[in-house]
Amino acid sequence: MTVPRTLLDKLWSAHEILVRADGSSLLWVDRHLVHEGSHHAFARIESRGLPVAEPELTFAVVDHYAPTRRLAQIADPQISYMVENLRNNATKHELRLFDLDDPGQGIVHVVGPEQGLTLPGLLINCGDSHTSTHGAFGALAFGIGATEVAHVLATQTIWQRKPKAMRMHIDGKLGPGVSAKDIALNWIAGLGADGAQGHAIEYAGSTVRELSMEGRMTLCNLSIEGGARFGLIAPDETTFLYLEGRPHAPRNEAWDAARKAWVHLHTDAEAEFDRDIHIDADKIAPTVTWGTSPEQAIPVTSTIPDPKALANGEAEAVRDSLDYMHLSAGDPIEGTPVDQVFLGSCTNGRIEDLRSAAAVLIDRKAKVPGLVSPGSAQVKAQAEQEGLDRIFIEAGLEWAAAGCSMCVGMNGDVVGPGKRCASSTNRNFRGRQGPGALTHLMSPAMVAAAAVTGTITDVRPLLKGGKA
Amino acid sequence: MPGWSRHDGHAIAFPLHNVDTDQLIPSRFMSTPRSQGYARFLLHDLRKDAAGEDHPHFPLNRHRHASILIAGRNFGSGSSREAAVYALVDAGIKAVFAPSFGDIFAGNAVNNGLLPACVSDDDFNLLIRSLGDGAELAMVALDRGQFSIGNVQVPFALDPSWRKKLINGWDDIDLTMQHLADIERHRTKLKQTAPWSRPVADV
Numbered sequence: 236m237t238v239p240r241t242l243l244d245k246l247w248s249a250h251e252i253l254v255r256a257d258g259s260s261l262l263w264v265d266r267h268l269v270h271e272g273s274h275h276a277f278a279r280i281e282s283r284g285l286p287v288a289e290p291e292l293t294f295a296v297v298d299h300y301a302p303t304r305r306l307a308q309i310a311d312p313q314i315s316y317m318v319e320n321l322r323n324n325a326t327k328h329e330l331r332l333f334d335l336d337d338p339g340q341g342i343v344h345v346v347g348p349e350q351g352l353t354l355p356g357l358l359i360n361c362g363d364s365h366t367s368t369h370g371a372f373g374a375l376a377f378g379i380g381a382t383e384v385a386h387v388l389a390t391q392t393i394w395q396r397k398p399k400a401m402r403m404h405i406d407g408k409l410g411p412g413v414s415a416k417d418i419a420l421n422w423i424a425g426l427g428a429d430g431a432q433g434h435a436i437e438y439a440g441s442t443v444r445e446l447s448m449e450g451r452m453t454l455c456n457l458s459i460e461g462g463a464r465f466g467l468i469a470p471d472e473t474t475f476l477y478l479e480g481r482p483h484a485p486r487n488e489a490w491d492a493a494r495k496a497w498v499h500l501h502t503d504a505e506a507e508f509d510r511d512i513h514i515d516a517d518k519i520a521p522t523v524t525w526g527t528s529p530e531q532a533i534p535v536t537s538t539i540p541d542p543k544a545l546a547n548g549e550a551e552a553v554r555d556s557l558d559y560m561h562l563s564a565g566d567p568i569e570g571t572p573v574d575q576v577f578l579g580s581c582t583n584g585r586i587e588d589l590r591s592a593a594a595v596l597i598d599r600k601a602k603v604p605g606l607v608s609p610g611s612a613q614v615k616a617q618a619e620q621e622g623l624d625r626i627f628i629e630a631g632l633e634w635a636a637a638g639c640s641m642c643v644g645m646n647g648d649v650v651g652p653g654k655r656c657a658s659s660t661n662r663n664f665r666g667r668q669g670p671g672a673l674t675h676l677m678s679p680a681m682v683a684a685a686a687v688t689g690t691i692t693d694v695r696p697l698l699k700g701g702k703a
Numbered sequence: 704m705p706g707w708s709r710h711d712g713h714a715i716a717f718p719l720h721n722v723d724t725d726q727l728i729p730s731r732f733m734s735t736p737r738s739q740g741y742a743r744f745l746l747h748d749l750r751k752d753a754a755g756e757d758h759p760h761f762p763l764n765r766h767r768h769a770s771i772l773i774a775g776r777n778f779g780s781g782s783s784r785e786a787a788v789y790a791l792v793d794a795g796i797k798a799v800f801a802p803s804f805g806d807i808f809a810g811n812a813v814n815n816g817l818l819p820a821c822v823s824d825d826d827f828n829l830l831i832r833s834l835g836d837g838a839e840l841a842m843v844a845l846d847r848g849q850f851s852i853g854n855v856q857v858p859f860a861l862d863p864s865w866r867k868k869l870i871n872g873w874d875d876i877d878l879t880m881q882h883l884a885d886i887e888r889h890r891t892k893l894k895q896t897a898p899w900s901r902p903v904a905d906v
Binding site for chain 2 (some may be wrong): 252253255257258259260261263265266272274275278283285291292300313316317331336351352354356357362363364366378379380381382383385386389390391392394396398427428430432433440459462463464482484486489490492493496527528530549555643644645647652662664665666667671
């Protein structure tokens with residue numbers, strides 16, 4: 236009998252070219268996604284006079300600096316320099332570029348799956364920590380730094396030590412108004428922002444099987460916020476249905492061959508993990524962050540933690556966060572006034588996210604201003620076809636173009652100093668959305684609820700049939 | 704990149720937990736070409752007030768000659784931006800000792816000659832206590848996995864492949880170029896066994 240293997244084992248061995256005596260593996264890279272931030276890596280191969288090894292496997296996307304209010308922002312010389320730099324590198328190395336005017340443009344982690352570039356069984360690298368998103372398809376996908384980006388450009392391979400394997404069993408039914416975002420914030424609060432360091436997380440269980448591809452991507456995307464560079468979900472019919480017919484996905488006989496290969500991409504029944512974690516989905520409430528690390532998250536029905544109840548060190552961190560966030564220990568988080576809202580990002584900028592926010596905002600007005608930036612031009616077009624843009628605009632929010640936008644603030648979409656933002660993004664770090672910005676992470680539906688009341692609000696009473 | 708196996712320099716305590724890469728370098732500075740130097744961006748928004756003046760009490764402002772940081776858990780968590788490492792290296796930091804590091808950050812550090820050394824929680828507390836607010840001469844012995852400040856000596860953990868890389872100053876591209884035949888073999892096999900794995904071209 237062969238030794239039972241985890242999904243991670245299978246993906247790893249399929250890509251391993253060789254293993255060094257010190258335990259580092261040289262892995263083949265099937266897709267390399269680059270963006271404006273990859274400029275350091277292009278400069279590095281340039282200085283060594285090296286070409287891109289596999290231009291056909293390398294795809295360039297304008298996202299981090301993409302102007303969402305196109306005309307006004309493109310005039311900023313820093314932004315136009317970054318976009319122009321990527322264009323030049325794409326032209327020089329003959330890479331397929333998803334430029335600002337391309338109907339396929341968007342955030343790299345939305346574009347990859349949407350275009351069928353992301354497939355089960357592939358190894359996918361990108362110089363961005365949220366590359367874990369693509370693991371939702373059963374791909375070995377992880378973020379890398381600029382030196383590694385240069386290495387992949389030059390060799391189409393990467394050196395990596397195999398991570399430990401963690402399985403997160405998520406079982407039960409999510410309540411109304413509770414989504415993949417809440418699952419993620421919940422486990423990160425439980426295990427800590429470094430709780431899964433050194434591990435690849437495989438998400439399993441009945442709740443995960445019930446999630447759409449959008450929900451699965453949100454879950455895998457946030458793996459890195461709990462310290463895991465890799466998130467994985469075994470592919471199934473939901474995956475195949477999502478992918479069939481996508482522009483770069485295999486067709487005809489190739490599709491059939493791929494389907495046959497993908498069926499084996501699951502953890503064998505007896506395979507063992509280094510760690511197993513169990514999560515009860517029924518018990519998860521809509522969750523929000525109160526502090527400056529994603530681990531500082533609580534159910535919206537709770538009160539802000541009191542540092543007095545914590546050990547030294549930890550107490551100091553909580554006090555620092557409360558101080559930065561202008562919040563008081565012991566206060567309920569619900570009812571905290573916000574200045575603005577943001578909907579978008581590689582975490583929650585997909586069509587399902589916009590639908591869930593629109594379902595709350597329909598026939599209602601936002602009490603605070605807000606920006607909605609779809610994850611891609613395709614998501615934007617789809618939302619407009621469904622009339623979601625009208626719902627956002629009529630509620631008083633701004634409907635903008637696709638990009639990383641206010642999640643990272645590189646394109647000029649920033650939250651002002653001391654301003655509080657209810658945000659569907661992935662990081663509530665100090666100054667992440669702009670110097671002095673105060674970020675509360677939550678699901679798109681919860682962002683919509685915050686828009687409607689102007690405060691952090693439990694979305695559940697606002698769902699269909701509820702009062703505004 | 705030159706290798707190194709021993710470093711003598713001043714160590715300071717920077718015991719915050721979860722110092723993410725957005726703190727190490729705020730994103731608005733990241734379009735700067737590396738040749739212009741990244742030292743001035745290091746921990747910019749923690750180090751300076753809104754007017755751009757240095758906070759006098761911030762550890763790195765009090766001890767500008769420090770080359771070793773003793774930092775809290777989950778140092779360098781967050782984004783994959785290697786610019787966070789550039790900012791540390793350009794500011795003269797040679798080693799960071801912490802109970803844990805962001806996985807991507809640690810790999811980036813090693814690729815730039817910066818040591819991300821893991822110490823136990825107890826040893827972290829010991830180092831923080833022995834430093835207080837001061838800067839003390841310290842010694843990193845990379846080959847032996849030992850770190851000392853005066854009489855206080857602690858071991859640190861480091862992946863063996865990273866240790867070797869730091870000591871030898873290896874560049875991965877050079878190493879990989881020695882395996883081109885193996886890579887080509889894998890590539891050819893893949894085209895035969897999994898032709899679907901190559902993307903369909905634009906139509």
